[in-house]
Amino acid sequence: MLPWLSENPAVQPHDAHTTSLAKLVRDDVLAGILNGSLTPGQRINEPDVAARLNVSRVPVREALRELESSGVVISRKHSGVFVRQLGMVEVRDLYQLRALLDGFAGRTAAQLPKKERDGLVKFLVNSTSSMKDALKSSDANRYYAENLRFHWAIVEAAGNLQMAEIYRGIVQKLHISRLKNLSGNSGRKASIAEHQTIVRSLRQGDFAQTELLMARHVNDAFVRLEETSQLETTP
Incomplete structure (x- = not known):
């Protein structure tokens, strides 16, 4: 894990009034990518993420858009969202x-x-x-x-x-x-x-x-x- 992240951000305490669902989803997906449970090139299944975190697919999509803007994942039309691979x-x-x-x-x-x-x-x-x-x-x-x-x-x-x-x-x-x-x-x-x-x-x-x-x-x-x-x- 990187030094600026906790070992498992998804289970850390959050203030619901200051932390959006999208941020919680983003932190969880990012943790999975960084700890290797989501590997480069792997498709991120939106329904699975939503079900596991007990949220709707709206914050999942918002979180994935944010991760895409930071270059961590990539969206492919008609295929889904995948963990980035770098050449x-x-x-x-x-x-x-x-x-x-x-x-x-x-x-x-x-x-x-x-x-x-x-x-x-x-x-x-x-x-x-x-x-x-x-x-x-x-x-x-x-x-x-x-x-x-x-x-x-x-x-x-x-x-x-x-x-x-x-x-x-x-x-x-x-x-x-x-x-x-x-x-x-x-x-x-x-x-x-x-x-x-x-x-x-x-x-x-x-x-x-x-x-x-x-x-x-x-x-x-x-x-x-x-x-x-x-x-x-x-x-």
Whole structure:
């Protein structure tokens, strides 16, 4: 699950006066997509969703329209609504955008007051340590989740809500495609080393270097992903 979402949004308490049925449906369907119970290319059955959540099909349709506008699902005429599938060109484009946003977030976070920056650095050091533990135990899913927490902490620290919203959408698209950079221990070792360099730069308050390192780190991650994908499709 992504760091900005609960494990099961559909069962979390909601205020009926402030939360619409469509939002409850949206959160439930999104949770299913992100946890893998709804897979890329799978058709989302509106009657089943409505029956399971005990709502009419109107909020289900509204929720699916909202998810389509965010690029998570796609509607096909006379066929229904399906979980999005991304090709490598779109994935490349998303990584390029993510590199820009990560760079901006790193530059901004490195300019925080020392006390705030030190708190962020402490969190990132612990996060990197957790990634090392996941690497030792060959727990790819734990590594991936911790990697997302590392980046999201920097994005949140930047304090730009509009940027964070765009970033969240990009990462969710990459996540639902299951195109994770799980390229084996060598790739993860390289990524951890890059994280450690980023943390050192942040600690020193070197905003220009932190921006460069963050952008380069995301671009290098795509290169590793692309190389892995090519290997998987080579006969």
